Amino acid sequence: MKNRFAHFWRSVKLPLLAFTLAILSGGLLIAFSDPKVIALWKSPGKLLSEGFLVAIKAYEALFQGSIFDMNLTHKRFINGFYPLSETFTVAAPLILTALSVTLAFRAGLFNIGAQGQFIFGAIGASYVGFHFSLPPVIHILAAIAFALVLSGLWGGLVGLLKARTGAHEVIVTIMLNYVASYFLLWLLSTTTFLRKGRQDPIAPEVQENAQLPRLAGDSFRVNFAIIIALLVAWGIAVLLKRTTWGFQFRAVGANTLAAKTAGMSVPFVMTSVMVICGALAGLGGAVQILGSEHALTAGAAGSFGFDAITVALLGRAQPVGTVLAAILFAALRAGGLTMQANTTTPIDIVLVIQALVVLFIAAPTLVRAVFRLKNVKTTSDMTAKGWNG
């Protein structure tokens, strides 16, 4: 037990320290980008205390916007948790999309294409959602199933190209992301997808029966998607640990030559892993539409597919880590909006913090030097694997 704890601590130490460093340097940035603070440059003492206050205020707003907000509790205490509901609403699709990147990492592939796969999932779910009228539950299942098929094929295409022709998945997925984005734009201009009476690219709202049920009443957006995401994360952990497929994925990811020599079929692994990865990101797109957005728009995918890469890195390509990292990033994103509204700090600072987290994770020597540590487990081998594929 003690051993397991030590192991757990070793693997979370670096992400935790990297996050701390990012928050600290983010704080400096918030303080010194505020004109009020800069105006005090003549008296260093005031400058420091004012700067400190500004940073604390910004982070307080970040917390209020992501977890709990006292100001919302004057009617009912429970309303104060509205921000937490927002965090989990954002977290659900992010968890699923990041799991797609994580699984690909484990099989030695670098899936940059989660964005495109997300889009195809969203298209599939949206189409079945608004075009058909089906009974409750069945409608949701049908919409998700179609989303999985579309995005699975889209992802599988990458695996097939790689297995058959050796085309590098990084290049292929980057290009396919463009194809997916523009395909979505075109689709939204067709009569099937364009909402009646609208000129801007927005599809009809999915029918009531196809919407994922909310978990905590109508005043909170948090919905069934987060449960799906957590179940799928658990499923991926089981897949990797306790199934013959997962064993092959990990083997090919860790040493393709040895896997081949042991009789595993590398083309099969590459194709099937990319089908599953595509379906995972696509499921993210599906729950985004069915759970919170309800209508497909040109910007439905936001930056989920790219944030997913960051989240998977921060989660060290482990399902549990990915879930935790996704919730953290979702909190930053939800809180960023409130921070921008309540203080003068722009939401972009959240992006800077996210970027710094990744920077510090990718530069473990730096973190080690700052905190004077030895033996921090690094992720560099993982990322290097992804590119060598």
Next chain:
Amino acid sequence: MSVELRAITKTFGALVANDAISLRVEDGEIHAILGENGAGKSTLMNILYGLLQPDSGEISVDNKSVTINAPSDALAVGIGMVHQHFMLIPVFTVAENIVLGHEKTKSLGTLDLSQARAEIARISKEFNFDVDPDAVVETLPVGIQQRVEVIRALMYNAKVLILDEPTAVLTPQETDELLTVMKRLKSQGTSIIFITHKLREVQAVADRITIIRRGKVVGTALPSATQEELATQMVGRPVVLALNKKHPAPGRSLLAIKDLTVTDNRGVELVKNINLEVRAGEIVAVAGVQGNGQTELARAILNLEPHCRGEIQIDGENILGRSVSDAIHSGVAFVPESRELDGLISSFSISENLILDVFDKEPYGKKLAMFPSVVRSEAEKRIQEFDIRTQSVTDPVSSLSGGNKQKVVLARELSRPVKVVVASQPTRGLDVGSIEFVHERMIAERDAGRGVLLFSTELDEVFALADRIAVMYKGEIIDIVPATISRSDLGLLMAGVKQVKA
């Protein structure tokens, strides 16, 4: 020139690589340092050459204490070294490589090689080296490349030459030539420190032998000592060098290779029209100098080579052109040439490595499900049976020593139904104890009625194990001979010289 090392100690963390080692090399002697892999020989020599600094102890040259902080200091006092892995730039010529770091220039700053060229030619002639100063290094055979290293050391006036495992990369002929060169250098007054674990070579050239085990000097010996005595000191327990091998009783044909040709992506033939048969209960060794198509032949039997023609029958059934998995499950056990590269997955646990090619077969897995508890309990049995020294089967395989890694490979390959064992260089880089284990296991497989196809570049191994020897040269099997052939005749065959039988 004489060199003396006194009480050299070097530790790496908890590991004591050199524990108060003292030794003296006299003027004009060949002093062999004998020890297993990991005994601390290379560490000691790297200290003498200035690549590592000792924790304590001192070095003296001609009875004067010296400090060696860098290879340049070593060269300055007359110590040169030829590394196991050559420090040459492949696309440079011999002369360019030799002047590297000591370039002389003409007035306008252009490189002046004429002096170096003349000097190389002189040394080459003096020692009968046959090295062309203008040859590009990558076009030269390994044996000649090694001489380039020797010439470099001599040009910087090395009076003591350290040779670190110089024969590991050489063919038997090249080895013999190197031994002759060493004697000639000695007769010209150069002292040589000869690092090796090969007993025969030590006996052939050494004047004195220092034996190192686990970082300590455990004794000195004269070359008149028997191989058994030397091996016993080196390993620390009695070693049986001659294997106890029963007369072969070959049965039916288990592996039949017919007209097999293997080509690479560009269509170049790496294996040419090979016919070879391995019967039940015999060991056929494929001898040959590294790089004559043995690797490709071994991989072809497992369907790992994509471009093949011909037929490979396992117990009468053709498997060529089918999947790797088909080859494995038709009864081929495969010990690949490189454990690290394609034999094991270093980041996986020992228990996972033990099921790499049977993970989806019962009792380990069934369809999609795997049974980790069975995997673990079966692994416990394997580490008992194959004497794999580890704390836990869940440790990563990378934590094991070379010998134990190879035992993991053997344990995996020999613990499923097997008809033919294909072993590529199965003892490369192993210590004597592990070599013994592997050899005994190969013979046990033979005696249990399996066919063993052994690929080896070590003549000692070929002679110790083989019932028949197939010699490969430039992708062809140029002869199949009984194991009673003489060492020198086999050496000639490996060099491509086929005698006309009277």
